[in-house]
Each structure stands twice: as C-alpha cells, then as structure tokens.
Amino acid sequence: MKYTIKDIAKMTGYSVATISRALSGKEGVSEEKRKEILKIIDQLGYIPNQSARRLRSKETKNILVMIPDIENYFYNKLIKGIETEVREKGYNIILGDFSDSQEIEEEYYRMMKGQIADGILIVGSMSQPQRIVEVSRQFPMVVISDYFSDELVTVCIDNFKAAYDATMFLYKCGYRRIAKITGKIGAVLSRDRLKGYRIALENLGLEFDERYIKYGDFKYESGYRLAKELLKISPPPDAIFCSNDEMAIGACDAAKELGFSIPEEFGIMGFDDIELSSMVTPKITTVHQPRYEMGKLSAQLLINILTGEEVSKGKYILDTSIIPRESTKNANITK
Amino acid sequence: MKYTIKDIAKMTGYSVATISRALSGKEGVSEEKRKEILKIIDQLGYIPNQSARRLRSKETKNILVMIPDIENYFYNKLIKGIETEVREKGYNIILGDFSDSQEIEEEYYRMMKGQIADGILIVGSMSQPQRIVEVSRQFPMVVISDYFSDELVTVCIDNFKAAYDATMFLYKCGYRRIAKITGKIGAVLSRDRLKGYRIALENLGLEFDERYIKYGDFKYESGYRLAKELLKISPPPDAIFCSNDEMAIGACDAAKELGFSIPEEFGIMGFDDIELSSMVTPKITTVHQPRYEMGKLSAQLLINILTGEEVSKGKYILDTSIIPRESTKNANITK
DNA sequence: TTGAAAGCGCTAACAC
DNA sequence: GTGTTAGCGCTTTCAA
Numbered sequence: 001m002k003y004t005i006k007d008i009a010k011m012t013g014y015s016v017a018t019i020s021r022a023l024s025g026k027e028g029v030s031e032e033k034r035k036e037i038l039k040i041i042d043q044l045g046y047i048p049n050q051s052a053r054r055l056r057s058k059e060t061k062n063i064l065v066m067i068p069d070i071e072n073y074f075y076n077k078l079i080k081g082i083e084t085e086v087r088e089k090g091y092n093i094i095l096g097d098f099s100d101s102q103e104i105e106e107e108y109y110r111m112m113k114g115q116i117a118d119g120i121l122i123v124g125s126m127s128q129p130q131r132i133v134e135v136s137r138q139f140p141m142v143v144i145s146d147y148f149s150d151e152l153v154t155v156c157i158d159n160f161k162a163a164y165d166a167t168m169f170l171y172k173c174g175y176r177r178i179a180k181i182t183g184k185i186g187a188v189l190s191r192d193r194l195k196g197y198r199i200a201l202e203n204l205g206l207e208f209d210e211r212y213i214k215y216g217d218f219k220y221e222s223g224y225r226l227a228k229e230l231l232k233i234s235p236p237p238d239a240i241f242c243s244n245d246e247m248a249i250g251a252c253d254a255a256k257e258l259g260f261s262i263p264e265e266f267g268i269m270g271f272d273d274i275e276l277s278s279m280v281t282p283k284i285t286t287v288h289q290p291r292y293e294m295g296k297l298s299a300q301l302l303i304n305i306l307t308g309e310e311v312s313k314g315k316y317i318l319d320t321s322i323i324p325r326e327s328t329k330n331a332n333i334t335k
Numbered sequence: 336m337k338y339t340i341k342d343i344a345k346m347t348g349y350s351v352a353t354i355s356r357a358l359s360g361k362e363g364v365s366e367e368k369r370k371e372i373l374k375i376i377d378q379l380g381y382i383p384n385q386s387a388r389r390l391r392s393k394e395t396k397n398i399l400v401m402i403p404d405i406e407n408y409f410y411n412k413l414i415k416g417i418e419t420e421v422r423e424k425g426y427n428i429i430l431g432d433f434s435d436s437q438e439i440e441e442e443y444y445r446m447m448k449g450q451i452a453d454g455i456l457i458v459g460s461m462s463q464p465q466r467i468v469e470v471s472r473q474f475p476m477v478v479i480s481d482y483f484s485d486e487l488v489t490v491c492i493d494n495f496k497a498a499y500d501a502t503m504f505l506y507k508c509g510y511r512r513i514a515k516i517t518g519k520i521g522a523v524l525s526r527d528r529l530k531g532y533r534i535a536l537e538n539l540g541l542e543f544d545e546r547y548i549k550y551g552d553f554k555y556e557s558g559y560r561l562a563k564e565l566l567k568i569s570p571p572p573d574a575i576f577c578s579n580d581e582m583a584i585g586a587c588d589a590a591k592e593l594g595f596s597i598p599e600e601f602g603i604m605g606f607d608d609i610e611l612s613s614m615v616t617p618k619i620t621t622v623h624q625p626r627y628e629m630g631k632l633s634a635q636l637l638i639n640i641l642t643g644e645e646v647s648k649g650k651y652i653l654d655t656s657i658i659p660r661e662s663t664k665n666a667n668i669t670k
Numbered sequence: 671t672t673g674a675a676a677g678c679g680c681t682a683a684c685a686c
Numbered sequence: 687g688t689g690t691t692a693g694c695g696c697t698t699t700c701a702a
Binding site: 339340341351352355356359361383384386387388389390391392 | 678679680681682
C-alpha cells in the first residue's frame with residue numbers, strides 16, 4: 001500500500017501542512033505533535049514522493065557524477081568516497097559514465113536542463129576546459145583532479161611536486177639514467193608530471209636526454225610498448241617513471257621479457273597507487289593519490305555549494321606520498 | 336534561461352497540450368505542427384522538467400542498480416553493460432553501492448518507496464534470498480548472477496557446468512591431484528561451483544580428498560593463505576581450481592613463494608575472467624563470464640518489465656568459456 | 671501553532 | 687486535430 005501525505009493527514013487528524021512541517025524538521029509544529037506524527041509515519045513506512053517534493057522545492061537531491069569510463073580502475077575509490085559522503089547527506093548519485101565519448105558526455109549535460117540533478121561532479125571529461133567552465137556557469141559544479149580554471153572549484157593533488165618527489169626518490173634509490181613515460185599530453189596533469197620530472201633532473205644535475213621521454217596514453221599496452229623502445233636505446237635507462245600504474249605494469253612486463261632484473265638493473269615507479277599495483281609481481285613502487293578522500297572532499301564541497309554555503313573557487317590540494325614497494329631498489333617492503 | 340511548457344506554448348501559439356503531445360511522440364498532432372514545434376524547442380534548448388513529468392506520469396525513468404561494492408573489479412563490466420542499455424532506452428542509473436552493508440542495502444529499498452526509481456537491478460546482495468523475493472513483490476526487479484527463486488527474473492551462468500568443465504580442463508592438461516578453493520559457501524554460486532568440481536572428479540575416477548577443499552571468501556588474501564595450506568599437505572595437489580580470479584592470483588603468489596614452478600609443477604585455474612587475470616604474471620587460465628552481456632541483458636529484461644512487455648520469470652542462462660593462459664600446462668597462449 | 675489553499679510543470683481526460 | 691482543465695503529491699505562503 002502506498003500512502004500520500006493526505007492519507008497521513010487523515011489518519012492523524014492533522015492537516016497536510018502540519019505533516020509536511022513535521023517531516024521537514026522545520027519550525028511550526030509543537031514538539032509533541034511532531035513526535036506523534038513521526039511515530040505513525042514510521043509505523044506505516046510512509047516515504048514522501050520524491051518527484052512531488054522535487055517539483056515543489058526545485059531540488060532533486062541527486063548529484064550527477066561524470067565518469068569517463070567506469071571500467072578504469074582509477075575511478076573506483078573516488079566513487080566510493082563520493083558515494084559515502086553523498087548518501088549521508090541524503091543525496092543520490094546518478095551515474096554519468098560516458099565511455100570516453102564526448103557525445104555521450106554532452107548528452108548528460110543536456111539532461112541537466114531537465115533538472116535530473118542539483119549539481120555535477122566532474123571526475124573526468126573529454127571536453128575542452130572552456131566547455132566545462134561554460135557548463136559550470138549553468139549548474140553547480142565541482143571538478144576533481146585535472147581541469148584548470150580559477151572559475152572552477154577543483155579538488156586535486158600537486159602533480160608537479162609529486163612527480164618531482166618521485167624522481168628524487170628514484171635518484172636516492174641509486175638510479176641515474178631515469179626515463180619517463182607520460183600520459184596523454186593534452187592533459188594538464190601529464191604536463192605537470194613531466195615538468196616535475198624535468199626540474200628534478202635539472203636540480204640533480206643529471207643529464208637530460210630527450211630520447212628518454214616517451215608519450216603514452218595511460219594504458220597498459222603503451223607502457224609495455226614504450227618501455228621496450230626505451231630499453232633498446234644505448235645506453236638504456238636504468239629506471240622509468242611512468243605517469244600511471246597501468247603503464248608501469250606494462251613497463252615491468254616489458255623489462256622482464258627483455259631479461260632485465262627488477263629492481264637491481266632496472267627500477268620502475270608508477271603513479272596513482274591503484275589496488276592493482278600491489279597485486280602484480282613485482283609490486284609497484286608508486287605515488288599514492290588519496291582518491292577516497294578526493295571523492296569525499298569534492299562531494300562535500302558540492303553539497304556545500306548546493307546548500308548555499310560559501311565555497312571559494314580555486315584549487316583544493318590534497319597530499320600525495322610515495323609508497324616504496326618491490327619495483328625499486330632498497331625498498332623491498334611489502335605493501 | 337529556463338523555459339517551461341507554458342513558455343513554449345506562448346511562443347509557438349499552440350496550447351500546452353499540443354506541445355506535450357508533440358514532445359511525447361503520441362497521437363494527436365499533425366505532422367507539420369509537430370515538426371514546427373520540435374524545431375523551436377530544439378532552438379531554445381528546452382528540456383521538460385523531469386520531476387513534473389514523473390509526478391504526473393508516475394515514472395521516474397531511473398533504475399536503481401544495487402552493487403555490493405563498486406571497488407570490486409567484478410562489477411565494472413556489468414555496470415558498463417547496464418549503463419549502455421539503459422541510456423539508450425532513456426533511463427538513468429541511480430547508483431546503489433552499499434559497501435557490503437546490509438543496513439545500507441535496506442536503506443536503498445526504503446528509498447524506493449519514495450519513488451526514486453521505477454525498478455531495481457540487483458547485481459549483488461547481502462540479504463537473505465527470501466528478503467529479495469519480498470522486495471521483488473513490491474517493485475519491478477531483475478537479479479543478476481546468484482540468487483535463486485523461481486519467482487524472480489534471474490540472469491546467470493551455469494555455475495555447475497562451468498566448474499565441471501574447468502575441472503575437466505585441468506585434467507586434460509595432465510593434472511591429477513586437483514584441489515579446490517571455494518568462495519563464501521553461503522552463496523548458491525559457491526555451492527554450485529563446488530558441486531561441479533566434485534562430480535567432475537567422480538566422473539574422472541579421481542580420488543576425492545576432503546583435505547583438498549578449502550573455504551575462502553573471494554579475496555586475494557584468502558587465496559594466498561589457503562593455497563599455502565594446501566601446498567603443505569602431503570602429497571600436495573598439483574593444481575588448484577579457485578572459485579574466482581582474485582583468489583587464483585593469491586594462490587599463484589603463494590605457489591611462487593613456496594618455489595613451485597607454474598604451470599609445470601603446479602597449475603592454477605581461476606573463475607570470472609576479470610581484466611586483472613591477464614595482467615598478472617603468469618596470466619591466469621580462467622572461466623570467462625560474459626559480464627557485459629549479463630549487464631546488458633538484465634537491463635533489457637528490466638526495461639521490458641517496466642514497459643509492460645511479457646517477461647517470464649526464471650533463469651536466463653548465458654554461456655561461459657574457458658580461457659587458457661599461462662597458469663596451466665599446454666596452454667601458453669598470450670591473450 | 672495550526673490549517674486552507676495556491677501552485678510547482680507536466681500529462682491526460684474530456685470537450686469541441 | 688486541438689484546446690481547456692483537473693490534478694499528480696508536495697511545500698509554502700497567508701490567514702486565523
């Protein structure tokens with residue numbers, strides 16, 4: 001049996017207005033009546049119709065989460081962080097997985113005009129930064145990780161610093177001919193990670209060899225292929241810093257195939273710290289990104305915006321750390 | 336600028352009813368008028384308010400997808416299949432990740448009373464089958480994979496047959512002392528996989544050794560630990576059939592640590608064919624589950640139910656296949 | 671503190 | 687084929 005607020009009004013003997021007030025927790029009902037009403041509601045298992053609520057109050061209590069590809073291991077923990085925060089605050093997540101298709105991405109932005117959600121959380125995007133800024137002018141928005149514009153609220157890490165530190169770490173492990181496999185260079189984050197690497201080499205007084213830089217696409221296959229290319233250069237690098245873990249795993253497999261011993265002859269450093277990186281052999285030394293926290297913080301910020309709290313635009317930077325594992329020397333620590 | 340149907344009515348000179356009809360694609364407008372109206376609507380970028388639509392038509396165009404834990408690799412491809420199908424048919428996914436918590440799971444079922452979605456897709460559950468059946472009497476539902484009741488619409492594989500075939504395959508590879516690590520034994524699917532294994536041994540005339548069966552929980556760690564136990568039995572098994580890939584990977588690591596050579600001295604077979612299984616060394620031989628197709632089919636069935644088409648209850652069984660890789664003899668195929 | 675009533679934007683029954 | 691209008695279930699004024 002489905003009840004409406006009218007049914008409850010009849011059964012309790014109060015008006016619909018009073019029921020509504022009791023439910024919303026707002027002013028205007030005496031405490032005893034509220035208790036009485038809530039008790040009955042609870043017994044009946046009545047839940048207000050969300051569509052009606054939304055129509056009236058212009059709130060959907062939904063958040064659209066835009067994800068380039070749910071199959072990508074990187075996003076799992078982020079979503080978890082978002083989910084946890086959002087549910088606690090009474091919101092639901094509408095999943096906006098667009099399979100790396102800009103067209104589908106736009107489809108979701110179009111849906112927003114039909115008020116399917118109160119705000120958008122951009123976990124990733126295939127659009128031009130300019131387009132995202134445009135959308136953000138129409139709907140409340142928080143962006144995670146990459147895009148940059150002072151007009152946006154962005155939760156991110158310091159990619160430059162993280163890459164700088166990672167390169168320094170490889171140096172401390174004893175590696176001297178450190179190569180780099182970047183991700184898609186269109187992304188700001190790829191450029192920042194590359195820059196951190198370069199400046200670190202410079203500060204270390206290491207020779208900078210253009211041949212030691214390869215441009216990948218964040219996938220296993222590109223790490224595998226580009227590492228093979230790197231290892232055929234003479235002299236070959238004695239370490240590779242990959243811009244994500246998947247490529248690092250590919251690079252590992254390539255090195256193993258070519259007969260290099262890891263980590264003695266050859267060290268590998270990843271980026272992200274996805275679960276996978278500690279499930280392969282050797283376990284990958286990597287830069288930990290606090291993905292759960294990033295998801296959580298971004299959801300918090302978005303909900304703050306939605307509830308009218310003051311949220312200043314700009315970057316919200318979370319800390320990264322280096323997780324030494326088996327793919328680098330002097331760091332044969334499990335976990 | 337936000338438009339309402341009234342605005343459109345004024346601007347075109349027609350009544351709201353006509354606009355509504357033009358939009359819905361239903362009878363009652365002449366073709367030319369419909370075209371004219373749709374053109375203007377398109378130019379203005381008007382999208383009807385979903386809450387109003389829902390309130391009126393009792394449809395949310397949302398589907399609640401219940402997922403035990405989005406961080407579990409198994410679910411990614413399923414969700415992708417669901418997402419693709421659902422979006423094409425004009426529905427959105429509400430993500431019901433409940434982090435393996437029965438309490439949160441119930442919270443979502445409660446929300447359903449507030450009409451947040453038109454139907455439920457159960458990708459997994461922590462509840463008693465009986466509870467799921469109960470919920471299915473209240474809301475349209477399709478269940479993927481495990482739960483069993485003739486009252487439900489269930490998309491699944493034949494776990495018994497798949498396990499039977501997998502065991503046979505190990506035999507054909509030359510293994511004779513085949514052990515088994517099952518998943519949580521509360522699940523029907525675990526029991527079916529165990530049964531397939533037992534019957535296969537029986538038909539093969541292999542000796543059945545109770546010590547060769549271990550009860551895990553589908554996690555890496557349990558595969559690792561239980562494989563170690565198994566390998567200390569005298570005589571140790573020469574192969575393990577694990578009820579999922581994560582445990583198989585754990586078992587692999589255990590065998591490597593104990594100095595067994597894979598696949599020569601020791602063979603390992605997984606189940607599921609998650610991406611991970613071909614990214615580790617050695618790549619794991621496994622039973623492929625058509626997860627994308629399972630997601631897609633289940634979404635199709637649910638939408639059919641929602642649109643009033645005839646959907647018969649019972650099992651919809653999809654085929655599995657064995658993917659030979661490097662963790663078993665005579666099957667050193669990369670893929 | 672409480673209730674009556676307007677109206678959110680839309681669909682569908684009914685009238686023409 | 688087209689327009690008028692009554693509500694869907696709720697929140698929120700306004701009046702008492």
